[in-house]
Amino acid sequence: MPRRFYISMHRCIDRKPNHPFSKQQLRVEQQQERASAMAAQVLQQVYHSLHDLLWHDTSSPQASAMATSVLLVAFPLLALLLVRRRLSSSSAATAAREQQLAKLPSPPGRLPVIGHLHLMGSLPHVTLCDLAAKHGRDGLLLLRLGSVPTLFVSSARAAQAVLRTNDHAFSSRCDSAVAGIIFYGPSDAAFCPYGEHWRQVKKIATTHLLTNKKVRSYRHAREREVRLVLDKVREAAKTRTVIDLTEMLNEFSNDIISHAVSGSYPRDENTNALFRELTEANSTLLGGFNLDDYFPVLAKLGIVRRMLCAGAHKVNQRWDELLDRLIDAHERRPASERGEESDFIDVLLSLKEEYNLTRDHIKAQLVVMFQAGTDTSFVALDNVIVELVRNPAVMAKLQAEVRTAVPKGKEMVTEDDLESFTYLRAIIKETLRLRIPAPLLVPHLSMADADVEGYTIPSGTRVLINVGALSKDPSYWEKPEEFIPERFMEGGSAAAMDFRGNDFPFLPFGSGRRMCPGINFAMPMIELTVANLVYHFNWELPPGEKGVDMTEAFGLTVHRVKNLHVVPVVPH
């Protein structure tokens, strides 16, 4: 807290009356003083608790931004809450809700105004595991993050109760002003609240954009993009140059999605780079600390909302211009030129009447495909390569699988070759188990009271499913912290376990109504890329480097802080 603000606040509290009062005036004055003193105490607590975040946890800009934002809003918010306290506590519905919430296990240390926010730290998925282990019961833990009750789910049984038994109650998304701007409403498939519109757009994603048939139609585009990566790596291998493989794979994932969204018409390097820049800008906006996630009442105030949303409006304007340009170009193109490989824009335009889609609805679907598809796929792909570099025996076994099946000297491994690579698929599964790109899924919101493990979870509760903890739960996984792809091979301890939403200890794509519709799109892209990278090259760490830095950062996805730098070597 700025010292200037702190001192002036105390001056205000220490002020003594300098003129006589009536008894009633005096009582009012005393009450106000008590409220002010309480406010000062609370702010002092807030200050001390957040002090650590601000000054000792500078590793994450998100943590600092969060702490700063909380400090900046704490005082007005507290005043607001003090005024509203009487009103809200008199509501019977609120009281009943509070009673239900009070029965749930919750960690100590809850502060006024910010609740448990100060306990989150810079890696919430890690902190939450620790808190759940210490204070959770029946796989459940209730946190008050700002003014929002948040249920944290960390057992496979409780996850099943939320995502399967009560899926209908837990299938909405939380209100977010920033997501509303970025996703035109939000009216996209991922952030749109549950309802008829969401059902329609999710149906479009699963039955028109991301079907097996559609994904197969992009096969040549995938192979072409992989070939471009191989060319770049081959150049570096000639001189044993260190390459930033993370950066290369990020660009590659973005290009693949760009192709699916807008095809090769009218696309160029600049458009791809712009897509990438805007997707990253969205990730920063959505993955950062957003006040309205924790203080929705405050965020509804005009001035606060304007401040919160300024950045989102700027980014949205740039998306808007880019997408308008691409949609216009697609509309001008004669139908005869579209061919079999129609892209997402073609498909959405063809569904306009059937689904009553406005231009903004179409744009929302396009933006979300970038957002949901790029970062997750890229992080998964990058993690696979990182684990291979860290586990040379696994790398050697995979290379043997691929190099035995594909004749030496072939220009590239194609999608026809992938079928027989069972070890490759086991490696991808094991990576998705040990390093889940979205370890808390996307937050769900309950729309009705629902029973979970004997507790009533009231409607309006935000729910985070810690799928990262489920896939390391020792009651389901042998040596859960070790990278052992063999567990997924025939005869292995997890041979029957799959990630398609039916095995609750293993949910990297979620489960139920809100499950990811992009598995069929992501898998061939990851398999094809990894198969080619290990078929053509051996991989070494740069001279002098002893290992890969695995420090993580939390955002829309969990990714490593440092990029993977490696040296490609052409085998003899």
Ligand code: HEM
């Ligand atoms: C390895 C890659 C991927 C992973 C690990 C992944 C993971 C996830 C997760 C965890 C969710 C949230 C589920 C929930 O909230 O319960 C999700 C939602 C979603 N994903 Fe993926 N995803 C991947 C790739 C893709 C791709 C390639 C696309 C599209 C091109 C895509 C599109 C979506 C959409 C539209 C949603 C929102 C679904 C809804 O809210 O109903 N994802 N994904």
